[in-house]
Amino acid sequence: MILERPNVINLRKLQSQLGGLRNRPDIDELSKMIKMFQLYQAGQKEISTKLENLDSEFQVNYDYNPIHHMESRMKDMQSLLQKAERKGYELTVESIEKNIFDIAGIRVITNYVDDIYKIEKMLTKQSDVTLLRRKDYVKHPKASGYRSLHIVVKVPVFQAEGPIDVPVEIQIRTVGMDMWASLEHKLRYKTNVDKKLVDQYGDQLQGYADELEKIERGMQDIHQNLI
Secondary structure (H helix, E strand, C coil): CCCCCCCCCCHHHHHHHCCCCCCCCCHHHHHHHHHHHHHHHHHHHHHHHHHHHHHHHHHHHHCCCCEEEEEEEECCHHHHHHHHHHCCCCCCHHHHHHHCCCCEEEEEEECCHHHHHHHHHHHHCCCCCEEEEEEECCCCCCCCCCCCEEEEEEEEEEECCEEEEEEEEEEEEEHHHHHHHHHHHHHHHCCCCCHHHHHHHHHHHHHHHHHHHHHHHHHHHHHHHHC
8 A cells, every 4th residue: 555655747737837938848748757757756766765774774783873864855847847948958858868967856964074975985885876976065165155965876766667777966964064055045045135135144154154164073073082
């Protein structure tokens, strides 16, 4: 018995959401996109399960959980097609799969900085997980102060006709980094915030990012000396 079904897209609902697109895909292409969405959702679930299993194994072996919590998200179809159109890609499944890698995403929140790399190593060591892309904003933060490790991996999803490799974007960051990123996102992308406040608080947040990095490193040292 299926206790909880994931959200799925139906063709009628999707058509009603895409009125603002200049080059709206035809019915056949939209049907293919719905199937693609389901496939990526399955890929996201595969990676989530792997991460949960790795965290449980770590708990058994070391009496410690490196993962504080996880958040999964699927880019909704309207946002996906708007992004493709904005970047000049064809609004086809073939073009989207070739150029866009954040359709399925997982945010992994860790307790400490070192846990970020432990999780990455444990996941990418698995024989059916292949690393496609990697951007380390922890060791090389963005100018704003943003820190996080971004990786894209591919994992096979088993369908009726055989396995299909699906890319999944994973962002791995600490609790502190996540709190900072959430506030910075609210500041930068909330449209009714006065630009002067954006500049003022943006500089302030940049300074806090440096302070937070020092605090997290210090707390990690204490943690390591206690285990």
